[in-house]
Amino acid sequence: MNGKIFIIEDEPSIIQLVQHNLEKNGFIVSSSVNGNDGLKELKKFQPDLLLLDWMLPDLSGIEICKNIRKDNSIKNLPVIMLTAKGEEEDKIKGLDSGVDDYLTKPFSFNELMARIKAVLRRSNPNTVSDNLEFEDLVLDRIEKRVYRDKKEIQLGPTEFRLLEFFLVNPKRVYSRDQILENVWPNNINVESRTIDVHIRRLRKSINIQNKKELIRTVRSSGYSLI
Amino acid sequence: MNGKIFIIEDEPSIIQLVQHNLEKNGFIVSSSVNGNDGLKELKKFQPDLLLLDWMLPDLSGIEICKNIRKDNSIKNLPVIMLTAKGEEEDKIKGLDSGVDDYLTKPFSFNELMARIKAVLRRSNPNTVSDNLEFEDLVLDRIEKRVYRDKKEIQLGPTEFRLLEFFLVNPKRVYSRDQILENVWPNNINVESRTIDVHIRRLRKSINIQNKKELIRTVRSSGYSLI
DNA sequence: TTAGTTTGTAACAAAAATGTAACATTTAAA
């Protein structure tokens, strides 16, 4: 994932939730809580997709969408409408105004994600990829493969999850506790030294000749990619 | 740091202390001394986090928290509970009511700060900027790196924590006791001279040619950045 | 100035953190 998504939505809790999760999935996200500001910032931000609330304090989502379709510079921007209105006629009205998809609150983030991918895939195939990349390292979440320098590397399941975890925020240093919490199945108790051993295994696997070490040890803090 | 924090707490002295320190750290802070007002103002203020006292003149902190979790517009607001109750069962009750974290009075401001950051990072990564800067010195808390004049400097763990501590209030002079309390793990007893040695090590590390000394000795008082 | 206090510095030993290999146990696959 590497697209940019803009959100126009007046409920901060939704923005927060969605933004956080989208960023976790590798999107760059910006947002606005009302229509007029949103339209302006939108043009600066140049997103690949817009998440648009129906009910806003000033303009309605439909009006915004119509505006977008009239504006040559952003007329092809894909839009997903978010709204509490579930009735059939509303859906039709929404889609008629030029919306690409339509999602009724409350929605699960996973459904939103699936729809975003679907829309992006249609409109801009290159922004959608389930690959995590860092330097010459590529992790394909769909096929569960890892490549370094274009050559495939075989990883064990834990090594894979570990690397996947690091790749979401490479460079960020994670403590052993954080790693445990995120990479190991919940509530499982393993010695913290176990992590060291798995780090060591991962290192061994992803290290190839003449290439620099990719995992950094930060003494008394944890590990990160580098 | 640039988040907004709301405090509901009936002891003015605590409000004052916490508010003052939070503002020093770049937060925007507002507060209320009772539960009912607090809930109302909270919604207007739209904070990124709530510090909530357990014992209040009207509603209890737990009731407030339950209210928040039921209210769609603020249901995801992270909450840290402050209280004098230290018993284990209370803790569980607190966390069960939907609190994100729990801090027993009396607490050190630094611990509070650390917990605030942890909670914010989880819930809203963007409100926490983790770079501390002073002159040509940059400390990156996420990647655990320190730069002077754009060049990276290697620090040991204690040197790092020491510098981090100073960077929150550069120029402010800290006594050895204060440094000890804030930089060393709780309840650990070390000679006060130990600090001098670590200061010396930190100095050695962050000093580079042709650049001025960054750590000031204030005789019989302590040290500060300058 | 001098005596007394405070701080800077280097050296050293002890403690802590990490890397690594080997081994035992669990899990999955054939």
Place this chain on the structure above:
DNA sequence: TTTAAATGTTACATTTTTGTTACAAACTAA
């Protein structure tokens, strides 16, 4: 079932970090 793979744990070597001490240097007050 048998075999192989994956995993967790332990033990030990190595490296890094840390606290302390001892002494030199700097500072302060009389």
